[in-house]
Amino acid sequence: MIPDDPTALDYRRGRSGRPLQRLKAWLKDEGTNTCWLCGRPIDMVLTAADPNHREAWTLDHRVPLSRGGDPLDPANAREAHRRCNSARGNREPRPRPNASRRW
Template sequence: MAGNPRNGRPYRRLTIQQRALHLPCWICGHDIDYSLTSYAAQRSAWAFTLDHAQPLTKGGDLLDPTNARSAHRRCNSARGNRITQPQARASRRW
């Protein structure tokens, strides 16, 4: 019985490579706080997570570097498994 592929060395390597790029969130375009690590990163909505442009449930490859994107935890969760990005909201009502 195979374990969770996200716990494997290839997935961790991909996550480290993507994180090292220090790219902004591909969904909202804002900077990601890369200083958050370990426990703090698990709690912060603005921490780095590895997202997939083509969701895994829609046939995306977990370990394909061309499918890997940097995202905020909050943006990644809000997007879910949709292929399109959620609409950016204005910071205030006009």
């Protein structure tokens, strides 16, 4: 859970800056460090060494911000590889081969 401390009052202000950094830090610590798009683990040692690496950890949003997703809602936050995140763009995530759905 998000720590219930005084600074949490500022948690939802703004799309950049400290609240987003806090959300990222929280997700890195509390998350599974597994990419929600490809299902594979994310190398946090690599991420610390090279945050811009294509296999590095990124914060993705289940509902993209361009579709009205809340950038600071932990319920909307997902962990993803940088390349998976950027490959997805604003589309719905592609189903995994073993989790296909028919619409």
